[in-house]
Amino acid sequence: MNNIETTENIFVHFEKFIPLSETLKSELSKRIKPVEFKKGALVLDANTICTKSYFVNKGILRTYFIKDGKEISEYFSGVAEWVNSPRSFMQRKKDIYYIDAIEHTETYFINVNDLVYLFDNFPEMERYSRLSMGTLFGHFMERIASMRFTSAKERYDHFQRVYADIYHRIPLGMVASYLGITQETLSRIRAEK
Amino acid sequence: MNNIETTENIFVHFEKFIPLSETLKSELSKRIKPVEFKKGALVLDANTICTKSYFVNKGILRTYFIKDGKEISEYFSGVAEWVNSPRSFMQRKKDIYYIDAIEHTETYFINVNDLVYLFDNFPEMERYSRLSMGTLFGHFMERIASMRFTSAKERYDHFQRVYADIYHRIPLGMVASYLGITQETLSRIRAEK
DNA sequence: CATAACTTTTGACCTACATCAAATAATCAC
């Protein structure tokens, strides 16, 4: 596969938000490169600054942090999503988030410097960024609400719906910490179905 | 106060993220207008589309939704923040959020159409939007984490720190639903200090 | 393919917070 082909999926993604000129397409193709991760591979260490954003083409990336020695899953990537450590990536400083690959995962990545170049030269990229973040906002608000006002079982049901195609590939302990419950409780919830 | 004066605070806010040209300042001044709300006034009804974004200069706005007949507070504005119903405002459709004024509140507002005009004609406004949203992201992620892994008391302590200057002006019931606990529990937490 | 190293399940018991109910205290409207 040449690079133009590999970035087709990404173009489709961008075009949900902005039209892509040929010039921009070519600039994107030059700057977006494929990289794969083996199952269990660490994609980002919290002790480093996140300088790359990964677009998941196949597989699952997980964002997590460590609290009291335990890994707390914050987020699972679906396919066709950018994954990075937001504050680290945008503000070029360390943050608490690790990223790893739950299974063998194919991604394309862009370096923060290249992205900044695109922001500086293609105002539509700024627009893309604003619009795509906007949709994420709603998800965040819903999740905050659900953490406060729904039972563990309701949250698990919702999780299964949102992650319908991948939830069974994520280890139980990771799902539990994502939902804010213990493994034992999640195991019992599963059992009584 | 003429309008140029009233928008000074907002200029300071913008300049935390982007430099403001004189042209842009003048365009902003033309489009940003003051409006005040009495204590208890409804700023946005969930049954309508949110077409204005409010910049709080004095007072407190609250975003809430209704679940099982009860008001659940989602967010309290600090001073110098934009408040709107994000998905409604950005996607021009109804959403579940109401906004009201907890006390007499002074704001400046901009209409969504005017904002779109600015986005279309001043790429730096897109950049402002991207950067300012970026900082909010971190707050959302922290709140999601805190809802899952901290006790009611810890969340209340954190709330007091974050809203140090206004927390005592917000009625207990509203604080409780914001924290995801009952009024009774919050009352007991307060009592034992 | 065997043993080590995780992951998931099951059980007993405990606690933080919810629910329901009723008594005060504060605020509002006339």
Next chain:
DNA sequence: GTGATTATTTGATGTAGGTCAAAAGTTATG
């Protein structure tokens, strides 16, 4: 100001989900 609302506190009791511990199942590695 005074009665009517509305907000807050206090008490008794219930329960979802936590903790600790150990067994059973699964996956990885030499």
